[in-house]
Each structure stands twice: as structure tokens, then as C-alpha cells.
Amino acid sequence: MGNPFNLFLLTVVMTCIWITEVASDEITNIFGTNDSFFSSFPRNFLFGTASSSYQFEGAYLADGKGLSNWDIFTHEAGNIVDGSNGDVAVDHYHLYLKDIELMEYIGTNTYRFSISWARILPKGRFGSVNIAGIKHYDKLINALIGKGIQPFVTLTHYDIPQELEDRYGGWLSPQIQKDFAYYASICFKYYGDRVKYWVTLNEPNVVAIRGYRSGLYPPARCSASFGNCSSGDSEREPFIAAHNMILSHSAAVNLYRAKYQGEQKGNIGIAINAVWYEPISNSLQDKQAAQRAQSFYMNWFLDPIMFGKYPEEMKNILGSLLPEFSSNHLQNGLDFIGINHYTTFYAKDCLHSTCVQQGPCVSKTEGYYLRTPTKNNIPIGEPTAVDWIYVYPKGMEMMVTYLMNRYNNTPMFITENGLGEMHQPDSSINAFLNDDSRVEYMKSYLDALISVIRKGADVRGYIAWSLLDNFEWLSGYTTRFGLYHVDYTTLKRTPKSSAHWYKQFILNFTRFEAVYRSTS
Known part of the structure; x- marks a missing residue:
């Protein structure tokens, strides 16, 4: 022997x-592929799922919460396609412990959620702090950390207290900058010892455009030629609202850095809706149109935050319509850029060329380009059940490359990426559980993400939208983005194929980390 x-x-x-x-x-x-795929991800890469307070929580009047602008908007007839609202949503407020178990099953190590501003400060600065709201998020954060899941917290994801709209017009008034900074300071104070990732604003570009240009979102303001609104000015108000959002972001960042970041050791950024635009032809005019599309949509916010000024393309076209910044304290005003990316469009020049076809973005205040998903009647990518999403994984690679080059490779997180399906009331649950198209979408976009990481992009996380089927804004409950199916009658959660796939994907990544990197 x-x-x-x-x-x-x-x-x-x-x-x-x-x-x-x-x-x-x-x-x-x-x-x-083989282990070289996973070796491209940086150490401590975050894989997660996302939600937002209005879309998930429900409990819209529970425990002292005040009314938000979305509470008011969804209760007005005709605003939501199925006549629904977020009063109950998926009742994440009461079911969060069960939902954390769903995250634990998948194996995610981060959860992006937003705090309801109206739940913390029902009256903004004009009332007291709602301690019941403070305690709710305290319990949520502790429960996440107890399962090894990093909280990735957004301060406002579209919803603001209705009180601020009623008192001074919300984002149209500079007063909101003080309100936002006050709200942020409360969140930093109570949660910053455990929260290491803060997002100030979710998709402020969407809020400015849909709230103040087209009037599709609250406060539903626009000019008559832009939409069906009772009041508003689509040529001026989007830029006023955007300006106040940028300065509110800056106020929160400056406060965090001066008072909290040194001790709490966290990071703060912003999440931008990032549509990639391909020029519809190789002409110089169309290439310039694609650049204008980025400047009038995304750089509109990121350039002031990073460089202290609006993009040149915007200043050249808009002139005095753009407000002025009175100081240079905006520069380098974030630690990371959150990228919410789903789809890609073509951009066609309408500044130097004639655009016979009318459509989004052809006016002066939009940048004089035509946004279209087709060229010669051929879509840019595979069409999906959601009419604004086309499967074009290359757009992920191009978008991250663009941001890497323009903003000196500032750290980035994919804070949203996912695929929606249209709900059919008479469909069996199996029609939603076997979501192979979502699996293929996630695979292809992660593959594109790896390509740009290998080229040096400092990407530190991928967060799928969304954990659960939920209230999808104007679409109500007619569109499903979740990795888990939700029966809206019983609120039962059932994992889809995508949840099982994501679980196995993360498990293999975890095994790679343990087996390969432990010996490197």
C-alpha cells in the first residue's frame, strides 16, 4: 500500500x-466559448438585476408615503394604454424578502433599485422625514447585504414628490436643486455606510424629452405642435428642466464628495438612456447627423457634467435657448457613467438635406436629424414585439467605445439592458416562461460587451432589466421585461428560461473566478 x-x-x-x-x-x-470569455471580465465584476420604486413597490399610500407625480399621472384617464397604475405594481414593498430569494437563486451580486423620494420626504423640504420610509429601505439594504448582494441605489427613477410640482413646477424651477440635495443628504446619511454605488438620476434625458417636449410623461407639458398638452413650451422647457437636473446632480455629487465619500468610500454617478445611432449612409452629412443625435440626446447631459459645458453641436444650433452655467464646478462631476442601452437606430441628416419623411428629431430643438429603424425598408436589426427595440448587439460595443473615447474611459456600468415581450391575456404562462429570445438577446449583448472590454473599456458591471415583470410606464402591464414572470392577479413569481440561463451563466463565471483566478 x-x-x-x-x-x-x-x-x-x-x-x-x-x-x-x-x-x-x-x-x-x-x-x-471557453474560459477566455470569462477571463475578459474584470475582477469583482457586478452581475445584477434592476427595478425602480414606482414600477415595483406598490404600497403607494402605505406608511406615510406621499403622492408622486406618477401617482397623479397614472390616475388620470387616458395616460396609460391599459388604464392601469402602480398602486400595487408587483408589491415589492411587502414582498422584497421573497424577491431577494429570487436574486439569491440566480446568484447575482448586485441589485439596482430606486428609492421613492415621496416615501422619504412626502412634502419635500417642506415637511418632515418619514421615518417609516427610512426604515423600509434600511431593512431592504440590510437584507440584500445579508445575502451578499450589493445595493446599487438610484435616488430618483422618474418619480418625484407631487408636492414639488404643485409648489413651484418641479424640474422647471431652480428651487428643486436644494430639494434634491436635501433628499440626497438624507439618503447618504442613513444608508451610505452600506451603499457603495449611488445613481443620482435615472435617464434625465428621457424625463426632459418626454416630460417637457412631447408631453408623454408627467408633468405632460408641450407645445401644441409637439403633442396633446394643455400647456408648455417644447422649444424652451426641455432645456430648462435639463439644466436644473444637471445642477441637481452636481449639488448631490458635491455634497457627497465633501461630506460623505471620504468616510463611506462609495461611488456616485448618473444613468443615461443610451441609444446608439448609425449614420444611414457614408455621407459626411449623415455622419454628422449621427453625431448630432448623440449630442442632442446623451452628451446633452454628460458633457456639462464632465466638461462643464454643453456640446458644441447644441450651442451652434440652439444659441440662447440653452441656459448658461455660472461656474465650472461641474467638471468631472461623477465617478461612473450608468448606461441604459437597449437598441439602435439610423440617423439621417435633415440640416443640410431634405427630409421628406417626417419623424422624431427633425426640429431645431431636436437636432435636425431623422431617426429611423430602417434603411431601404430593411430594419437595422431583428424587430421585436416591443416596437422600439431592434436587436443590434453591435450597438452595445459601439456605444461603450464612444463613451470610452469621449469621456477618457471613465468607469462604466451597464445599468439596464433587456428585452420586452407583449402580454397576451389569453396566452398560457408557458408562452412567457420559454423566453428563448430574451436569452439570445442577453447572450449577444454580453458578447458585444466583452468585445469592447477586451479593447480596454473600463466596464465594471452588467445589470439586466428587469428582475420581475412590472408596470412599464405608458405600457402599463402590457409589456413584460422580467426574468421572472409575474401573475398580476396572484402576484406569483415564476422563473423564466432567462432566469435559469442567467443563473448558470453567473455560476460558471463564479467557478471561473474560483478555479482560474485563484491560481493566477
């Missing part, structure tokens, strides 16, 4: 080899 210790060592070595081979085989099976 051989030496028992040597036999033990041989067993350990053979087991490690077997684990390595199995992990490599499973990695290959799940992604059609």
Missing part, C-alpha cells in the same frame, strides 16, 4: 483537474 498522504495529495490534484475540466466544459456549453 502506498503512502496515505501521497494518495490524499493525488486525489486532491485529480479533483482540481476534474473541476477545471468540468468548469471549462460548462463554460463552453453555456456560451459557445
